Amino acid sequence: MARMQAFERDVVIRAARMVFWRVGYDGASIPELEQATGLSRSSLYNTFSSKRGLFDAAVQSYLDELIRPRLAPLQAEVVAPGALLTYLTGLRDAFENLQSMPAAYGCMLINTASTPLAEDEHVRQVIADYKRELHSALTRGLDAAIHDEACGEGANPEVLTALVVAGLAIARVDPREAAGFVSSAIRIVRNQVGSIDTERGPASSS
Template identity: 40%
Template sequence: MGRTKSFVTADVVRAARDVFWRQGYDEASIPQLRAATGLSASSLYHAFGSKRGLFDKALTNYLDEVALPRLIALRQERPAPWALADYLLGVRRELTDPGSRLPLDGCLALRSASGSLAADPALRARIVRYRAQLFAAMLAGVRARRPEFDDAEAERLASTVTNLVISAFTLSRVDGAGAVESIDTALALLEPRSAEH
């Protein structure tokens, strides 16, 4: 009879997620992952197959528990007119909070799109899917805030806001002021311009 697994997989994945988030995939070492998870290298390999297998689980956890919950108000059937502005203001607060993970470690999903995994087709597909989820949420928010827009106008603004959010997440570790500026630009674009006289 085999030995009973003596760890909770979700806890191990969260602990590994934090290492990958802080260090990046390439810099996260097996000793660091062992220390964070409390498991031996053989247990990690037995449970997840490889460092990459563990990373894939950690990335899924990050998307499910960190990235996508930020979008919950925008993923409702009928988002409130202020839902997108609230989301952007929430991101801005994170960017300016020294205790937040965002200015310290950035976005794990976007960070993983560079380095040795950048050309990996499976990872690229996940990042493209994540951007599509961001875009869908931004589009729902734009349509709620600017119901006068036709489809082309709404999609154009949603694409711009999505790209500004991605820019902010990407810049957050190296240029906090630039990241905040991206969010402020998105907020300004969301508001109707005053009629010129």
Template identity: 35%
Template sequence: MARGKGFDDLTAVTAARDVFWERGYGSTSLAQLQAATGLSKSSLYETYGSKRDLFGRCAQNYLDLVIGPRIAPLETGDAGKDVLVRYFSDLAELFRTAPDRLARRGCLLLNTATDLNDLDAAAAGLVRDYRDRVRTAFLAVARRVRVADPEHRAELLTAGQIGLMVTSRLDPALAAGLADALAREVAGWEPVS
């Protein structure tokens, strides 16, 4: 009779995700993953196959548990400018109040963009898909508000989003100010006649 695994998969993947998120793919060692998950080297390989395979699971965990809940309100069919303002205001509050170690994490997928030499086309696709998802959500809101040139505004907000996540790794207080500025920008949107 085969023995069942003696650990919780979600807990292990989330712990590994947090190491990748803080350190990046290329700077994360197997020893760090072992320490975070509590799993031996053989258990990591038997369960997840490789560091890259584990990273793929961690990236999906990040999309499901971190990005999904944050962006889901923007993806409803009736999300308006108030929801988009709140999205950026909530990010500002996160950068202001989270412990420094957490506030400086940035975004796992955007951080991954700097590791693409260490990863593969599938990882690059994850980053592109994430960016497209954010832009699509911003564009849908801009169209519902009926602002002038919604495509341009969605691109600017997407670039702003990327910029504030990168900035948070350097200076969370500055990132909070940028998120507030983006919230004010959206609050000032007026529909065209």
């Protein structure tokens, strides 16, 4: 029974996540969340204490299920030389696909950064932590690519992070411009490290 309850809770959170991602925290009404999750207002409040509690659970789900799996190759113990370009080209392709969630709705966290909810200390910290995690992942990916190509310094992880965040921020308004920001990051990396096979795995230690 406990496992079934946990599973149902995850399903509810994912359904609510879609609502928050699509219309934001302020735009998500309780009736809309009831309809999306199939739960009554009292059930939602009994489980998550408040609309804000449900939002916090949705944000954690967004990070754990959608963001971190994509960053995982850049956070591995051994980062493949092509991992950074694989991540960037995947993000660019998502923006260019107008039917994708990133193209349609951008980034749930970056969107929240421009709303009144970002004044909340906890939310502000979650967003800041996400940006640091993204920067760290991009830095490790760039280090792996540069070391593999025996190149000197040049590409700047701060610039790459800024371009990715800019793309995430503008995506729901202009996904093609978002793709352009990420394309700029790709060009910077390619100019620095040359052509890297994005399908290549990490170099063998043997």
